[in-house]
Amino acid sequence: MFETLQAQPADKILMLMQMFREDPREQKIDLGVGVYKNADGQTPIMRAVKAAEKKVWETQDTKSYTGLAGDPAFADAMIDLILAGAVARDTIAAVATPGGTGACRQAFEAIKMARPGARVFVSDPTWPNHLSILKYLGMEVVPYRYFDGETRGVDIAGMLEDIGKAGPGDVVLLHGCCHNPTGANPNSADWDAIIASLQNSGATAMVDIAYQGFGDGLEEDAAATRKLAAALPELLIAASCSKNFGVYRERTGLLMLIAQDTGAKALNQGTLAFLNRQNYSFPPDHGARIVTAVLTDAELRADWQAELEDVRLSMLGLREELANELRRLSGSDRFGFLAQHRGMFSRLGTTPELVEKLRVDHGIYMVGDSRMNIAGLNKQTVPILAQAIIDCGI
Structure with a gap:
């Protein structure tokens, strides 16, 4: 019966992840998948989560x-x-x-x-x-x-x-x-x-x-x-x-x-x-x-909120740095919206062709509609992305 099945459309973000993994270039930047990453490119376990997991492990007495x-x-x-x-x-x-x-x-x-x-x-x-x-x-x-x-x-x-x-x-x-x-x-x-x-x-x-x-x-x-x-x-x-x-x-x-x-x-x-x-x-x-x-748990909650606030401020800082670098390189404030957006994502508002050019010429991966994951950046990659955006004529 299964010979009647038809191939389903591939998930564009999962395809992008695969392409990134297969890209041999050392200087490549993944701004596609929606996962928070710290300055070292890792998605860490939050301190309070680790402590809570230990607490659950020690006290849980059933898996029913x-x-x-x-x-x-x-x-x-x-x-x-x-x-x-x-x-x-x-x-x-x-x-x-x-x-x-x-x-x-x-x-x-x-x-x-x-x-x-x-x-x-x-x-x-x-x-x-x-x-x-x-x-x-x-x-x-x-x-x-x-x-x-x-x-x-x-x-x-x-x-x-x-x-x-x-x-x-x-x-x-x-x-x-x-x-x-x-x-x-x-x-x-x-x-x-x-x-x-x-x-x-x-x-x-x-x-x-x-x-x-x-x-x-x-x-x-x-x-x-x-x-x-x-x-x-x-x-x-x-x-x-x-x-x-x-x-x-x-x-x-x-x-x-x-x-x-x-x-x-x-x-x-x-x-x-x-x-x-x-x-x-x-x-x-x-x-x-x-x-x-x-x-x-009051102590765990306070620690979680503090770490979450660090994450939030880190992303806001990256937004400011990217907007400032693009302002310096372009001589205009046309990218100022990046500092005004909130959360992990921003949409550059450019064409799929220029997004592809970013990938091919500069090893920068983002979704075709120009959605990029700000949390995929760090202080070293912000200027690289900014220069690539200008070089591609975005």
Whole structure:
């Protein structure tokens, strides 16, 4: 029967990783894959995570299944981290998932179950896996304007016009902070306008928050999500621990479904647990235990927040250095947007042909749409990248 299978489109980022590994040049720079790297090019285990893992190893006395929703303590800790009391706990249904990707997948499944004909409004551009999963599930995608190619900021007027076309039964997918792939984010006034649009249209919002703590700080990065949760009758939140806890391979995520009608919580919780059962039954637990240990131990949490802040400031510093070097080399401030963007990524806003030229001529690897991982840089490679950008005529 399997002779009927057809080859699937190759993942562009995975292809880029393979090409980078096979490139024999010593002076090559990987700005493709979305993984944090320190100045030595390593993705370290955070101190608090290492300590929490040891604590779990010493105290855990069983490897039996958790419940279908995962460990309740993990959900409570993550809900507190992201929402901090913005809504009452008894309005929130939550399940642990295999990473943020699993949370997004389960959210889309819940949407499809509730409204089979739902349209999902998605920023143009967005994280490619959003589109891939939605296509696989056969769900209708409606792009909305987001990235302004001239200013390299958010096209808020275009965004509001487009999401205003959503209606009851539709979903508007939003990035909670540190937009992937552009690094451009709405400001506080923009978020107020987005909320007003959603209230007016009756559309349901879904937030993908994968980089809390990488942008302007833990509290600041959650501000928009908290506003949405407090202002809207319903909200889906897909959260990832991969980046801010550095537990990429542990696949640690959480899906929340908020309904201001507290009577809906039991039904929502049962639905999310049912979807977990159909997909993978019991969610992974090791990463969730580590995250819970960090967030519920005052000393570990303080150390984690301090290291996370160092990571955030490091990325901001690299942004400033790159923008300054490009200003020096170009004699203009046309790359100033790099210092204004937040998170791991920025989009240069150039052509796939010039991105390919960067790779061929200079050994610099970034996604074809010119998304680059700022965390892939260090003080030595910033001037190399800046010179290559100028040499390629970007």
